[in-house]
Amino acid sequence: MSLDAIARWPIVTFSRNTQPHAAVRELFDRAGLHVTIHASASLATVVRMALDGIGVAIIPPAILRSVAAVGKLRRLHTTAQLPVLNFVVGWPASPGNLAAQRVAEIATEVAKERPE
Numbered sequence: 001m002s003l004d005a006i007a008r009w010p011i012v013t014f015s016r017n018t019q020p021h022a023a024v025r026e027l028f029d030r031a032g033l034h035v036t037i038h039a040s041a042s043l044a045t046v047v048r049m050a051l052d053g054i055g056v057a058i059i060p061p062a063i064l065r066s067v068a069a070v071g072k073l074r075r076l077h078t079t080a081q082l083p084v085l086n087f088v089v090g091w092p093a094s095p096g097n098l099a100a101q102r103v104a105e106i107a108t109e110v111a112k113e114r115p116e
Helices: 019-030 043-051 061-068 095-113
Strands: 011-014 037-040
Touching: 011 019, 011 043, 019 037, 037 043
Parallel strands: 011 037
Antiparallel strands: none
16 A cells, blocks of 8 residues: 555554654655644554544554454555664662562563564
8 A cells, every 4th residue: 555545544653752653754744745643652542543443553563463363453565664663661760669660571571572
């Protein structure tokens, strides 16, 4: 699917002031295409908006696989390329944040086991 065809729909993606949002905006700007971008900090909300027909969701493929199995969303094949996402986790280093630290460690372990 061409970027021009995708631009006919609103785009739903990561929240503003994030690298993925900026990359999506730049992709369409470079092509000279005006597009409406709806942004959310919740990937579950982005998926829900796509399921509700609000627009084309630009989300990591791993998210798509979890909903594609039920046949509700499908991947659009295009030559447009976005940069690989890098995720970072942080927490305040204090004794009261040990649970946050452990959750971050578990998330890191899971991410290393499932490289995309």
